[in-house]
Amino acid sequence: MKRGSGATESVWMDTAAMRAGPPLEEDVAADVCVVGAGIAGITTAYLLAREGRTVVVLDDGPVGGGETSRTTAHLSSVLDDRYFELERLHGAEGARRAAESHAAAIDRIERIVADEGIECGFERLDGYLFVPPGESTDLLDRERAAAARAGLTDVERVPRAPLPGFDTGPCLRFPRQAQFHPLAYLSALARALEDSGGRIFQAHAAAFEDGDPARVETADGRAVTAGAIVVATNSPVVDRVAIHTKQAAYRSYAIGAVVSRGSVPKALYWDTADPYHYVRLHERPDHDVLIVGGEDHKTGQADDVDDPDGAFERLEAWTRERFPDAGEVAYRWSGQVLEPNDGLAFIGRNPGDDHVYVITGDSGQGMTHGTLGGILLTDLVLGRENPWAELYDPGRISLRAAGEFARENLNVAAQYADLVTGGDVGGVDEIAPGTGAIVREGLKKLAVYRDPDGELHRRSAVCPHLGCVVEWNPVETTWDCPCHGSRFD
Numbered sequence: 001m002k003r004g005s006g007a008t009e010s011v012w013m014d015t016a017a018m019r020a021g022p023p024l025e026e027d028v029a030a031d032v033c034v035v036g037a038g039i040a041g042i043t044t045a046y047l048l049a050r051e052g053r054t055v056v057v058l059d060d061g062p063v064g065g066g067e068t069s070r071t072t073a074h075l076s077s078v079l080d081d082r083y084f085e086l087e088r089l090h091g092a093e094g095a096r097r098a099a100e101s102h103a104a105a106i107d108r109i110e111r112i113v114a115d116e117g118i119e120c121g122f123e124r125l126d127g128y129l130f131v132p133p134g135e136s137t138d139l140l141d142r143e144r145a146a147a148a149r150a151g152l153t154d155v156e157r158v159p160r161a162p163l164p165g166f167d168t169g170p171c172l173r174f175p176r177q178a179q180f181h182p183l184a185y186l187s188a189l190a191r192a193l194e195d196s197g198g199r200i201f202q203a204h205a206a207a208f209e210d211g212d213p214a215r216v217e218t219a220d221g222r223a224v225t226a227g228a229i230v231v232a233t234n235s236p237v238v239d240r241v242a243i244h245t246k247q248a249a250y251r252s253y254a255i256g257a258v259v260s261r262g263s264v265p266k267a268l269y270w271d272t273a274d275p276y277h278y279v280r281l282h283e284r285p286d287h288d289v290l291i292v293g294g295e296d297h298k299t300g301q302a303d304d305v306d307d308p309d310g311a312f313e314r315l316e317a318w319t320r321e322r323f324p325d326a327g328e329v330a331y332r333w334s335g336q337v338l339e340p341n342d343g344l345a346f347i348g349r350n351p352g353d354d355h356v357y358v359i360t361g362d363s364g365q366g367m368t369h370g371t372l373g374g375i376l377l378t379d380l381v382l383g384r385e386n387p388w389a390e391l392y393d394p395g396r397i398s399l400r401a402a403g404e405f406a407r408e409n410l411n412v413a414a415q416y417a418d419l420v421t422g423g424d425v426g427g428v429d430e431i432a433p434g435t436g437a438i439v440r441e442g443l444k445k446l447a448v449y450r451d452p453d454g455e456l457h458r459r460s461a462v463c464p465h466l467g468c469v470v471e472w473n474p475v476e477t478t479w480d481c482p483c484h485g486s487r488f489d
Helices: 011-015 039-050 083-116 138-149 182-195 310-322 366-381 399-419
Strands: 028-035 055-059 123-130 156-158 171-179 199-202 205-209 214-218 223-231 247-259 268-271 278-283 288-298 329-340 346-349 356-360 435-441 444-450 456-460 471-473 478-480
Touching: 011 182, 011 329, 028 039, 028 214, 039 055, 039 182, 039 223, 039 356, 039 366, 055 223, 083 138, 083 171, 083 182, 083 366, 123 138, 138 156, 138 171, 171 278, 182 199, 223 366, 247 310, 288 310, 288 329, 310 329, 346 366, 356 366, 435 471
Parallel strands: 028 055, 028 223, 055 199, 123 268, 223 356
Antiparallel strands: 123 171, 156 171, 205 214, 214 223, 247 288, 247 329, 268 278, 278 288, 346 356, 435 444, 444 456, 471 478
């Protein structure tokens, strides 16, 4: 079965089965149509089905086959953009609601695991935030004070994280964080959804129409009509400009190294480097897997495109310096993260629509973000008030984030210069089997891939979204757009 959004395989893909629904062979109607079978889509569908609504889920791959299978699955209310920064951008009340919503998401996952009897390794544990060697710890004091104002009053500063071979120096301890196996959880949640009457189909949603009822048309010409459509596709495929200009796509990398059982204390660990690193453990029958992530860069804008192993090698070097007992690196994978310019997700009605809703902008918190998105959208679809709705409103304009908005969109504008430059190679003869490159032929730029059998596949190199030139991604063997993160096989 197609494993989703790239060629690499995560530890989750290796240790859990992924299944797809049957094809959609006839037109159907439902109260709600959810597009996307990752954690955001399946959670939303599950919660709505539990409220007695008829729900249809569409995805062109297996359940969890997109970015949910590529997470490192930290369940955390410790937000990447720091609480003192969220307080600046959204005020004290906004930071408090952000903390409340992510903590509520962890609680909801814990409750679902208990209610449905899901075996997914869910457990509560501490999280530790530390600064890189030699850097000031003033940031930790600022963050501890801001976290307390946001309601996380049990955060404490401790002399070091409990790592025997790596002295982190002073750090913040955040209690009651959590971790789980994301695909084991999602597979069970999908079964619970179907037990509640929900239906999951494998189909590519190709066109959307707002209205009463709203309508989703598939690539095969089938249609789903519904009172509401929820687009939970990581990047909002229903929207062309409005949200894409307010968030940027980044690739993030992860490795899984074998370590002896118990040699690394089980917890979540994060540093504040740029790019930052994040660490957790996953138990296997006879050893642990130390999962280390980081090395983020904008999608389609890798500095070492000619060195596909570069990001993984840097992660491994960082890991071996701090965890010298780490053994074989058994897993290497990457995933895509969408970073909003003001640090918080976009969850709610799609701008300009009445019956179409979106969940996007995970900002590196995909598991809690997808879950709180399901809670919030369930309330909105059912016409109930939700205290987080204004904070996550997709139509919001954050004037305090104007600098970040301008910086990211100037970066996008700069990518159009690639339309008039030369190709990556002088001709197709330079393209090795299993690789791709941009080739200029007259006035056109082509994305040319040579498959393992030597056959060439030529496509326009211009992304059909807003016209940027794609870049070959040698890690995942995909074509990635440097403007808004579109990706193609």
